Amino acid sequence: MAGKYQSLRGFRDLLPGETEHWQRFEARAQRLLHAYGFREIRVPHLEATELFTRSVGEATDIVGKEMFTFEAGRDSVTLRPEMTAQVCRAYIQHGMDRLGLNRLSYIGPAFRKERPQKGRLRQFHQIGVELFGEASPEADAEVIALGMAIVTAAGVAGTKLLINSIGDSDTRPAFRDALLEALRPVAEQLCGDCQSRLERNPLRVLDCKKKKCQELSADAPAILDFLSEDARTHFDGVLANLEELGIEAVVEPRLVRGLDYYVRTTFEIRAEGLGSQDTVLGGGRYDGLVRALGGAQITGMGWAAGLERLFIAAGLDDQPVAPELDLYVVTLGPKARRMALPLVQALRAEGVSVSWDSSGHGLGGQMKRAGRSGARFAVLIGDDELSRGQATIKDLAGGGQSEGPIDALGLARWTRDQREREG
RNA sequence: GUGGGCGUAGCUCAGCGGUAGAGUCCCUGACUGUGGAUCAGGAUGUCGUGGGUUCGAAUCCCAUCGCCCACCCCA
Secondary structure, rough: OOOOOHHHHHOOOOOOHHHHHHHHHHHHHHHHHHHOEEEEEEOEEEEEEHHHHHHOOOOHHHHHOOOEEEEOEEEEEEEOOOHHHHHHHHHHHHHHOOOOEEEEEEEEEEEEEOOOOEEOOEEEEEEEEEEEOOOHHHHHHHHHHHHHHHHHHHHOEEEEEEEOOOOOHHHHHHHHHHHHHHHHHHHHHHOOOOOOOHHHHHHHHOOOOOHHHHHHHHOOOHHHOOOOHHHHHHHHHHHHHHHHHOOOOOEEEOOOOOOOOOOEEEEEEEEEEEEEHEEEEEEEEEHHHHHHHHOOOOOEEEEEEEEOOOOOHOOOOOOOOOEEEEEEEEEEEEHHHHHHHHHHHHHHHOOEEEEEOOOOOOOOHHHHHHHOOOEEEEEEEEEHHHOOOOEEEEEEEOEEEEEEOOOHHHHHHHHHHHHHOOO
16 A cells, blocks of 8 residues: 555556556457458547437436546536447448448447446456448357457357347337336336336346346246347347357347347357356447437447456456566676667667666676566676677576677577577 | 445565564675575565544544445446
8 A cells, every 4th residue: 555646446557467468369359350351440538428328328327327427618528438339420420331441340448437346447448349231140140250259369268158139129119018017016026126127127127137036027028029020030040140150159038238229139248257247248239329329320230348357257367477588688897888778779679679777786686687577598798708709698597507699680690599499 | 326345564464452573575695797596684664544542552432535345237
């Protein structure tokens, strides 16, 4: 508990050892996204509040109590609680439907003002994709396949794909009424949360984890029975395509996603061992959203995954990455010290990763720093080495010592040879 | 917003009325040119903050802030 200032609740620093995990995942993810033909879009962190209230839904918790909203002069602005609405806004704003830009991906922070806990922070990070203008079952299957690949790329094993169709916006009211009719008589027996859900969003009662509520809603009508002919065909097509791709999907009729804009296909990928935070990726189809935000009638399908949760599910959260470096230059005496900076610069230009200590510590201190830097070899240069024209090179893992080149080009070649020898 | 747990050295934690401790890390030396092992020495704290009880409070009481975990909800 040192220092006067502390990061804000729900906001945290990513330190070296952890950032490497992020970099590795991001590199792998970008390769995958590229392989699927997606191109990255970067949208602002701040947006007009109305964009989110319109798209995510007034009644959702996100809009109701979790947004970081500020008054900026006459405008109300909000730190994005998710990115789909923004990507749609940008899609419309830049006329992307005419530019052939219909496969978009994003990665970055999002903000929700809720009580932090494991795998849930006020600033968290999402990676996601949006596929516009393709309403086919194949599109759904492809987007889901990409989601599975991303989760796998993060190193998560033991995933489970849950899928459902919540029908179209014009058939949902019928289901909602039927559901209400079935649940009203037993409303008293539902848990407190569900009683309020009954009014706000009855579909979510199906999603309640409490046993009693599940029993009470067991005999309630299933949404799949209310699908229109089109929606039913579409859903069957999605399932068939997933099977064709060898992706195992569990139809979960109780799966209801929280955001208002979803229609037809909804799905989540869950990871084992994460408790209530086990949904690592979630998404679905949102065919009416672009239109609702003022664009043309263009369909959409996408998902978002939480990076913090992915890393927890992959078991990476408590495994810091050790530093790696080719060389650490240790100098003795003023002559050697004067040539150190030009030397390390020349080595870097040759693609060798190298560090050194410019603060004038003694040999012991420098060796200690060399050991901690993660360097494979320490290159010792003192008066002896300068007169001999040979550097002393110490193997920091094995402890052995030998002579080696003292000039940049020679050292660079020597380093490359070592790398090759060690694979 | 609700419930529970915890705040003592950079880190992990012990102490639970009588002068603030351990391990680790850090610094110095044994080794006048060698890190990681060993040994010896050293440094480090408004004991989260404010108030109260007491001759005396890290310890008991009250308040407050912060963190963690869970619920709600979600990625």
